[in-house]
Amino acid sequence: MATDAPPPSKGGTGPETPSTEAFREVQESAEFGELRRSYRSFAFPLTVAFITWYLLYVLLSNYAGGFMGAKLFGNINVAFVFGILQFVTTFLIAWWYSRHAAAKLDPKAEAIKSRMEGGA
Amino acid sequence: MSPMTLLAGDTVLAANEASEHRPLIISLFAAFVVATLFITIWAGRQTKDAADFYAGGRSFSAFQNGLAVSGDYMSAASFLGIAGAIALFGYDGFLYSIGFLVAWLVALLLVAEPLRNSGRYTMGDVLAYRMRQRPVRTAAGTSTIVVSIFYLLAQMAGAGVLVSLLLGITSDAGKIGIVALVGVLMIVYVSIGGMKGTTWVQMVKAVLLIGGTLLITFLVLLKFNFNISDLLGTAAENSGKGAAFLEPGLQYGLNATSKLDFISLGIALVLGTAGLPHILIRFYTVPNAKAARKSVNWAIGIIGGFYLMTIALGFGAAALIKPDEIIASNPAGNTAAPLLALHLGGVDSAWGAILLATISAVAFATILAVVAGLTLASSSSFAHDIYANVIKKGQATEKEEIRAARLATIGIGAVSILLGAMARDLNVAGLVALAFAVAASANLPTILYSLFWKRFTTQGALWSIYGGLIVAVGLVLFSPVVSGDPKAMFPDVDFAWFPLKNPGLISIPFGFLMGWLGTVLSKEEPDTGKYAELEVRSLTGTGAH
Numbered sequence: 001m002a003t004d005a006p007p008p009s010k011g012g013t014g015p016e017t018p019s020t021e022a023f024r025e026v027q028e029s030a031e032f033g034e035l036r037r038s039y040r041s042f043a044f045p046l047t048v049a050f051i052t053w054y055l056l057y058v059l060l061s062n063y064a065g066g067f068m069g070a071k072l073f074g075n076i077n078v079a080f081v082f083g084i085l086q087f088v089t090t091f092l093i094a095w096w097y098s099r100h101a102a103a104k105l106d107p108k109a110e111a112i113k114s115r116m117e118g119g120a
Numbered sequence: 121m122s123p124m125t126l127l128a129g130d131t132v133l134a135a136n137e138a139s140e141h142r143p144l145i146i147s148l149f150a151a152f153v154v155a156t157l158f159i160t161i162w163a164g165r166q167t168k169d170a171a172d173f174y175a176g177g178r179s180f181s182a183f184q185n186g187l188a189v190s191g192d193y194m195s196a197a198s199f200l201g202i203a204g205a206i207a208l209f210g211y212d213g214f215l216y217s218i219g220f221l222v223a224w225l226v227a228l229l230l231v232a233e234p235l236r237n238s239g240r241y242t243m244g245d246v247l248a249y250r251m252r253q254r255p256v257r258t259a260a261g262t263s264t265i266v267v268s269i270f271y272l273l274a275q276m277a278g279a280g281v282l283v284s285l286l287l288g289i290t291s292d293a294g295k296i297g298i299v300a301l302v303g304v305l306m307i308v309y310v311s312i313g314g315m316k317g318t319t320w321v322q323m324v325k326a327v328l329l330i331g332g333t334l335l336i337t338f339l340v341l342l343k344f345n346f347n348i349s350d351l352l353g354t355a356a357e358n359s360g361k362g363a364a365f366l367e368p369g370l371q372y373g374l375n376a377t378s379k380l381d382f383i384s385l386g387i388a389l390v391l392g393t394a395g396l397p398h399i400l401i402r403f404y405t406v407p408n409a410k411a412a413r414k415s416v417n418w419a420i421g422i423i424g425g426f427y428l429m430t431i432a433l434g435f436g437a438a439a440l441i442k443p444d445e446i447i448a449s450n451p452a453g454n455t456a457a458p459l460l461a462l463h464l465g466g467v468d469s470a471w472g473a474i475l476l477a478t479i480s481a482v483a484f485a486t487i488l489a490v491v492a493g494l495t496l497a498s499s500s501s502f503a504h505d506i507y508a509n510v511i512k513k514g515q516a517t518e519k520e521e522i523r524a525a526r527l528a529t530i531g532i533g534a535v536s537i538l539l540g541a542m543a544r545d546l547n548v549a550g551l552v553a554l555a556f557a558v559a560a561s562a563n564l565p566t567i568l569y570s571l572f573w574k575r576f577t578t579q580g581a582l583w584s585i586y587g588g589l590i591v592a593v594g595l596v597l598f599s600p601v602v603s604g605d606p607k608a609m610f611p612d613v614d615f616a617w618f619p620l621k622n623p624g625l626i627s628i629p630f631g632f633l634m635g636w637l638g639t640v641l642s643k644e645e646p647d648t649g650k651y652a653e654l655e656v657r658s659l660t661g662t663g664a665h
Contacts, residue, residue: 061368069367074349
């Protein structure tokens with residue numbers, strides 16, 4: 001059964017959209033496969049990693065009070081440092097992903113996009 | 121009680137302190153309202169077509185949008201709620217700052233760019249991309265509106281309590297009046313200014329909030345010679361709880377159930393953000409996916425900086441104000457930040473009054489900007505998903521669609537004034553937590569499956585949206601948030617059989633499970649052609665609007 005065309009194209013201001021066949025062809029191409037692999041093999045494991053790291057923090061807070069309460073220097077305890085570390089890793093992961101995207105993903109995506117839109 | 125209890129329950133007034141400074145507070149509130157109305161009217165004149173109304177003409181820079189995203193995200197729950205929770209419960213309050221921030225990585229890594237590349241105006245654009253349009257858009261519109269209304273309710277109730285606290289309005293009629301005023305303002309912002317006006321209001325608010333927080337942080341640190349260990353030590357001592365104040369567990373470590381509740385809330389927070397419709401539509405306001413990525417990075421920087429400062433806000437309040445005074449002002453601690461400002465300036469000095477007025481005005485601006493973002497998200501989804509694509513079957517003109525969005529704004533505004541007025545004395549913790557949990561249960565699974573799972577079908581999408589929605593809302597209905605607890609909405613009855621206050625632990629896996637089950641049991645074949653379009657588009661931006 002044919003679906004209604006989403007999203008409804010109005011006004012025709014956007015770039016010309018290539019045909020479904022063209023999209024299929026690109027989807028199956030080696031070049032796109034490499035872009036997809038390059039994205040997924042970076043983003044997916046990293047997502048699993050930071051969620052695990054965050055859950056570890058939640059679980060330690062819940063069930064390892066003694067460890068989290070141990071004082072490191074002055075009134076700064078393990079829990080405080082652990083909390084700050086979550087901030088640090090968040091900033092680092094955001095930076096790392098953006099660097100990966102700019103170096104590895106953007107050029108490939110750009111090439112495919114300009115070819116498809118140019119050839120439409 | 122959760123720190124997301126932005127301004128819960130009964131508030132005993134800080135009005136003694138506030139009363140003399142009321143003219144100043146009112147003038148600052150009024151200045152913000154006038155300035156933002158001016159922006160709104162200016163933005164309204166520039167709003168000509170649907171892309172302007174829904175997406176601000178996609179003309180904002182990554183930095184501007186990063187600011188606006190921050191302004192949209194840091195609600196009264198973040199500012200007043202977390203500061204108050206840290207002030208009363210110490211370290212446990214800080215746990216929330218972390219969940220709210222880490223959640224942004226889900227948005228950055230998995231959602232922001234593909235969404236920007238493949239959608240147009242709403243979350244429903246992406247969810248329905250390769251599905252049968254009408255049922256999926258109806259589902260997406262429903263969950264957008266449900267999530268936004270719960271979030272809205274909490275903000276409205278919060279605004280009522282905050283403003284009445286600071287202005288000393290205690291009568292029911294007065295509180296309803298304040299809620300109505302906020303409602304009318306948000307209708308005006310959104311229906312006239314559209315996304316452009318709303319974005320500017322959020323940017324102004326973000327700058328005010330960061331500025332105010334920086335000032336308070338600086339003053340707190342100055343008192344302790346920039347020695348954080350000293351600050352923490354004084355806070356622990358002054359709280360009367362000693363070292364335990366600096367360790368996890370004061371609030372959530374009571375028993376096995378409260379610990380499970382904490383895990384549930386933690387999961388809802390970290391997975392909810394990337395499914396909040398009012399946050400998602402902000403990515404359409406920039407020209408392309410690269411700019412969307414950069415705006416998330418700006419937002420992570422700004423929001424992260426802000427949450428780091430909640431340490432100074434919360435522990436500063438704990439160190440400098442007697443806990444009794446904080447509790448007397450508001451049992452949930454929600455006035456700790458304004459009180460801290462007053463104490464930093466000097467309780468009986470003009471400087472203290474100015475600081476108190478400034479921080480209160482910032483809190484008011486915070487609520488208004490968030491409320492505007494929520495209203496825009498729900499009226500856009502009503503107009504674009506339900507009116508244009510379901511009722512009119514894609515045949516509505518742009519003019520009709522924008523008119524529908526403006527009318528929807530009035531409708532949603534009216535509904536939230538009504539509910540906000542009714543909910544003004546309710547504990548709003550459940551409402552905000554519910555918004556996050558529903559977003560994570562109903563929206564996130566469908567977004568991720570749509571983008572990344574080839575086999576995903578219409579039935580899978582519907583099962584996961586409605587399944588997540590119904591289970592999340594249902595479990596809250598039968599939780600101690602609604603009944604069977606002195607702090608519940610209906611404390612006098614007890615039909616609570618679900619022990620956790622946050623349903624996320626059950627409802628989020630359930631949403632994912634239903635999406636999978638609906639797909640594997642589905643008789644129809646997935647539309648592989650459409651998936652090819654969606655996948656190539658989402659990763660490359662080909663044909664993006």
